[in-house]
Amino acid sequence: MLHPSRLLRLTPLPRALSAMAAPPAGGSGQCFAVEGPGSDLVCFTLSASGRPEPRCFVPAPGRCYSLCVPAAPSVPMARLHRRLQQRLRQGPFEGCRVLGLLCYGAQAALEKGFLIQDPRGGPETERALEELLRGLGELPPPLLGVYEAGERGELWQCLWALRGAGGRELLRRARVVAAEEPPLHPAVPGLSHAAVFHSLEAARSVVEQCTSFIPEATAVLDLVDKCPKQSKKGEFPVIVIEGLDATGKTTVTQSVNDSLNALLLRSPPACISQWRKTFDDEPTLIRRAFYALGNYIVASEIAKASTESPVVVDRYWHSTAAYAIATEISGKVQNLPPAHHEVYQWPEDLLKPDLVLLLTVSPEERIRRLQGRGLEKTEEETELEANNLFPQKVEESYKRMENPRCQEVDASPSREEVLRTVLYLIKKHCGSL
Known part of the structure; x- marks a missing residue:
């Protein structure tokens, strides 16, 4: 079991960055809300251009990963979300911290998923996640988000799609920047x-x-x-x-x-x-x-x-x-x-x-x-x-x-x-x- 001091913590993002409530120009149009164990959401979005950086929630040498599935009233997607939730509590993920994650946006349907904080930062967790996604059966696997800290403390999200024969394709690499909590909780609509x-x-x-x-x-x-x-x-x-x-x-x-x-x-x-x-x-x-x-x-x-x-x-x-x-x-x-x-x-x-x-x-x-x-x-x-x-x-x-x-x-x-x-x-x- 990990000592509490080694667990990664989500730090509330600075209020000085409140101007970034809307998805920035050139970004993906998506916003994310991390459902931490406290009472506040930690919200962020993605940017293709240089902007003030939030405090990084993946301190070196740790890494973060994300998985999301559509939150529409679809039984297959609901069961997939439940299956992922159960698997992320077992085996190679027992040393990780798994938090709820919502992906939303003005033009995008709500998605529900998980932010996986790995304090070790090694390749084992990423390999285990790929293995988990490839073993889901007939359903198309969720995209895998990999969050990495840059040399100057900035945070990047790399979005990967798994392909056949063990391959994968990089769909997007964008900088993570802070966003204000939306007026309504993202799940309300x-x-x-x-x-x-x-x-x-x-x-x-x-x-x-x-x-x-x-x-x-x-x-x-x-x-x-x-x-x-x-x-x-x-x-x-x-x-x-x-x-x-x-x-x-x-x-x-x-x-x-x-x-x-x-x-x-x-x-x-x-x-x-x-x-x-x-x-x-x-x-x-x-x-x-x-x-x-x-x-x-x-x-x-x-x-x-x-x-x-x-x-x-x-x-x-x-x-x-x-x-x-x-x-x-x-x-x-x-x-x-x-x-x-x-x-x-x-x-x-x-x-x-x-x-x-x-x-x-x-x-x-x-x-x-x-x-x-x-x-x-x-x-x-x-x-x-x-x-x-x-x-x-x-x-x-x-x-x-x-x-x-x-x-x-x-x-x-x-x-x-x-x-x-x-x-x-x-x-x-x-x-x-």
């Missing part, structure tokens, strides 16, 4: 296409692409196709309970259900919950589509049940969307899409509840409860515990949801007091039950 699904058809098209390698995908689609195209709510109220894990959501949901003599439903519904583990192990694009379809199946159950009694739902669309947004948007809470952005709007083709309650507790209390559960954690639950920025982004995303918005409830007091507050809000918004 693509959220509504590849992370937060606003229609049944958008989610269905993704899961449809998975039937050849996920047998359960066919079963999910069959269940979706048996649902009414546009589920209509009955005369009884529908109340959704949302919140981070360990906020008391399950307990409150059950208590409210008993108090109202209601029918309790959960999302994802029981008919597809058996396949959660299968889809949780897939890239986020596929995972989100699965949970989105689960919401539409639940909607058909809500429509039927709400003709006979009140309905209480343990999580629904807001949960699916909030976790997707927080996962895709790296860094600080301020990187989230602004309030009233389209990504926070309820899907027009999804049955809408009468009331959505968001349970909240302090971060310290939530961690204490999580540690006491002793249950196997999902990837996102692990992220919630390890990264205090992630739960902040999930909760803030919840609070920005609209039509319907979330009514916040402090779930820190006793169970009885929380239940009284929740029942008061239900009576206030849904009338006498």
Whole structure:
């Protein structure tokens, strides 16, 4: 294991270079954002001409490499990104630091990838990367970016395309210069296409692409196709309970259900919950589509049940969307899409509840409860515990949801007091039950 002092660090680029926010004339038109472990993005672009240099993030003798794939809602590209992510954690890359990388530009589609920092600077990592790319199978391998420090401290990117018989071709050599963070996080424009699904058809098209390698995908689609195209709510109220894990959501949901003599439903519904583990192990694009379809199946159950009694739902669309947004948007809470952005709007083709309650507790209390559960954690639950920025982004995303918005409830007091507050809000918004 490398001593911490030998790990390469990404240094925030100087504010004096803020004039370079746009791609410089003669450059590639691309900008890059490195998603470091801190709360700030490190942004840079490429230039064909001499300009003031940023501080180099590849100190000698180290080197950096980059790989990117298109971030469009394409299942093959999503799986390729996931495969690269898994391989870069193993074998010859264990001594490297792997950071998320976004490639974007005014005329270019978003790409997602990785910046690999190698503190050794020898040829082994580059050879291992070439071997990894050549072994990807039928898909065209991503281009390989190699970053090298010049004699005067400047930084260069060489972009290579791998060719047959072990050869490669240099496509571009350009100087790396600083850029300001864009007004919106680079991933924001693509959220509504590849992370937060606003229609049944958008989610269905993704899961449809998975039937050849996920047998359960066919079963999910069959269940979706048996649902009414546009589920209509009955005369009884529908109340959704949302919140981070360990906020008391399950307990409150059950208590409210008993108090109202209601029918309790959960999302994802029981008919597809058996396949959660299968889809949780897939890239986020596929995972989100699965949970989105689960919401539409639940909607058909809500429509039927709400003709006979009140309905209480343990999580629904807001949960699916909030976790997707927080996962895709790296860094600080301020990187989230602004309030009233389209990504926070309820899907027009999804049955809408009468009331959505968001349970909240302090971060310290939530961690204490999580540690006491002793249950196997999902990837996102692990992220919630390890990264205090992630739960902040999930909760803030919840609070920005609209039509319907979330009514916040402090779930820190006793169970009885929380239940009284929740029942008061239900009576206030849904009338006498």
